[in-house]
Amino acid sequence: xxxxxxEEPRSIAVEKAIEVDIDPGNLLVTDPxxxxxxxxxSNPAEYLKDLTRSNTQLLINSIFTLPFHRxxxxxxxxxxxxxxxxxxxxxxxxxxxxxxxxxxxxxxxIVKKKKSGLIWDEIVKKWVPRFGYRRAEAExxxxxxxxxxxxxxxxxxxxxxxxxxxSERVAKNELQRLRNLAKAKxxxxxxxxxxxxxxxxxxxxxxxxxxxANKATASLGKFQPKVGKVKPLKxxxxxxxxxxxxxxxxxAKNLSVLDKIMNKxxxxxxxxxVSKSVGAFRPKKKESYGxxxxxxQRKGRRGKQMGTKNSKIKKGPAKKGSFKKGRxxxxxxPKKKKH
Amino acid sequence: MHFAMxxxxxxxxxxxxxxxxxxxxxxxxxxxAKYIGENIKVLIDRPDGPFCFRLHxxxxxxxxxxxxxxxxxxxxxNLVCLGTCLGKFTKTKKFRLHITALDYLAPYAQAKMWLKPxxxxxxxxxxxxxxxxxxxISENTQKYSGVVVYSMNDIPLGFxxxxxxxxxxxxxxxxxxxxxxxxxxxxxxxxxDTLT
Numbered sequence: 001x002x003x004x005x006x007e008e009p010r011s012i013a014v015e016k017a018i019e020v021d022i023d024p025g026n027l028l029v030t031d032p033x034x035x036x037x038x039x040x041x042s043n044p045a046e047y048l049k050d051l052t053r054s055n056t057q058l059l060i061n062s063i064f065t066l067p068f069h070r071x072x073x074x075x076x077x078x079x080x081x082x083x084x085x086x087x088x089x090x091x092x093x094x095x096x097x098x099x100x101x102x103x104x105x106x107x108x109x110i111v112k113k114k115k116s117g118l119i120w121d122e123i124v125k126k127w128v129p130r131f132g133y134r135r136a137e138a139e140x141x142x143x144x145x146x147x148x149x150x151x152x153x154x155x156x157x158x159x160x161x162x163x164x165x166x167s168e169r170v171a172k173n174e175l176q177r178l179r180n181l182a183k184a185k186x187x188x189x190x191x192x193x194x195x196x197x198x199x200x201x202x203x204x205x206x207x208x209x210x211x212x213a214n215k216a217t218a219s220l221g222k223f224q225p226k227v228g229k230v231k232p233l234k235x236x237x238x239x240x241x242x243x244x245x246x247x248x249x250x251x252a253k254n255l256s257v258l259d260k261i262m263n264k265x266x267x268x269x270x271x272x273x274v275s276k277s278v279g280a281f282r283p284k285k286k287e288s289y290g291x292x293x294x295x296x297q298r299k300g301r302r303g304k305q306m307g308t309k310n311s312k313i314k315k316g317p318a319k320k321g322s323f324k325k326g327r328x329x330x331x332x333x334p335k336k337k338k339h
Numbered sequence: 340m341h342f343a344m345x346x347x348x349x350x351x352x353x354x355x356x357x358x359x360x361x362x363x364x365x366x367x368x369x370x371x372a373k374y375i376g377e378n379i380k381v382l383i384d385r386p387d388g389p390f391c392f393r394l395h396x397x398x399x400x401x402x403x404x405x406x407x408x409x410x411x412x413x414x415x416x417n418l419v420c421l422g423t424c425l426g427k428f429t430k431t432k433k434f435r436l437h438i439t440a441l442d443y444l445a446p447y448a449q450a451k452m453w454l455k456p457x458x459x460x461x462x463x464x465x466x467x468x469x470x471x472x473x474x475x476i477s478e479n480t481q482k483y484s485g486v487v488v489y490s491m492n493d494i495p496l497g498f499x500x501x502x503x504x505x506x507x508x509x510x511x512x513x514x515x516x517x518x519x520x521x522x523x524x525x526x527x528x529x530x531x532d533t534l535t
Contacts, residue, residue, distance in 0.1 A: 243358040
């Protein structure tokens with residue numbers, strides 16, 4: 001290390017244990033050498049000043065190796081491009097969100113094709129721009145006459161129709177642009193949230209709307225004239241009405257409800273059929289029982305399955321007589337309930 | 340004044356217990372018919388005096404008209420119950436039979452099951468009936484029909500839904516469920532405070 005005590009100019013040569021990194025583009029020197037703790041503690045100001053001088057000297061030295069020229073009596077060095085990447089102060093900008101078409105194209109794998117700016121127009125025999133400047137001019141030159149399509153109104157202005165279609169397309173594009181913008185900024189567009197009415201309403205919705213509109217007057221629709229044949233709204237303006245506590249028709253009413261329930265559908269008694277078919281599909285094990293009688297065979301199997309001596313599971317229709325009937329026949333009248 | 344009158348008028352409809360509406364009657368009868376079928380007629384049309392169904396606090400009570408008329412004088416808040424509670428409407432307006440209805444289901448039941456003594460306790464604790472616990476079953480019991488469950492000595496224990504028809508019962512394993520538990524007389528102890 002050089003001493004900084006003397007007044008005389010010091011040597012421009014600086015020795016370093018490890019060579020410093022110099023980035024002349026940024027005018028930056030990075031010194032990877034170890035700081036001498038001993039010197040720093042004993043005389044910090046002097047030590048830091050000395051270190052800075054020597055490193056600055058190295059930077060100046062490197063600047064003088066760069067190509068230089070003279071501008072108005074001033075020597076100017078040409079700095080190379082900076083190599084050191086300075087960290088950003090602000091976060092990196094986010095990628096612009098894809099528009100609806102872009103995301104769709106990405107999903108579908110549609111790649112944008114490069115198209116030529118000029119296209120050959122057969123009608124005007126000229127190279128015309130695909131879009132943009134002077135395109136409309138070419139269009140006008142081409143469409144001085146328009147064909148009236150078949151089955152269309154002959155008095156319809158085809159030019160007007162065309163320009164209208166064009167403005168529609170422009171409007172649609174503008175709408176889509178704005179929609180993309182709103183989507184990117186996450187703004188809720190009212191139309192997409194159902195604040196406006198649906199384009200096509202169902203019959204019920206329309207009916208409700210008509211009735212609501214009819215009632216939306218100061219007199220709650222009392223003096224509103226009837227509009228055409230409007231069906232009354234289902235269940236509207238109906239109050240719950242209960243029968244009186246004591247009424248003589250109650251029994252008849254109950255019986256009629258019961259009748260309706262009982263006559264709802266004819267009950268098909270599938271049970272005998274099922275039991276027959278189940279019996280038919282069962283594998284026959286005649287030899288194990290030694291009984292040719294089908295009934296006897298069933299009996300044997302059943303006994304085995306139930307595993308109890310006195311099990312009295314009711315059997316199929318064939319055995320009706322031999323078993324106690326399960327169906328209850330009320331022996332007496334209804335039980336009298338004491339309250 | 341006028342409004343106050345209207346209010347009390349309207350309230351009086353709600354305060355009283357009331358006859359069932361047609362829809363409620365239908366729901367109720369449909370459930371009852373699963374157990375006793377046409378025998379509902381016997382409950383409606385009784386020879387020993389008029390009986391009726393009344394709705395009170397979402398519960399259906401089967402009550403003699405005489406008692407019903409007397410209970411009509413008691414406001415809804417003060418009336419705990421009347422007659423026999425047959426069941427209640429759930430919040431979703433389905434009808435559930437209560438065990439208290441057993442007295443009326445048992446004599447007219449169309450499908451029955453008898454339990455072996457060993458299986459009785461299980462059922463009375465609220466469990467389903469297994470094939471192994473089945474002593475007898477009335478013939479022509481259809482799948483998912485309502486069945487009244489008896490002990491072997493013909494004491495009604497409760498009711499449930501047949502999980503298997505009579506024929507299916509014969510061919511199933513002892514471990515399969517043959518009857519889904521719905522109510523049993525054990526509930527008189529287990530859910531004493533909710534039964535009215």
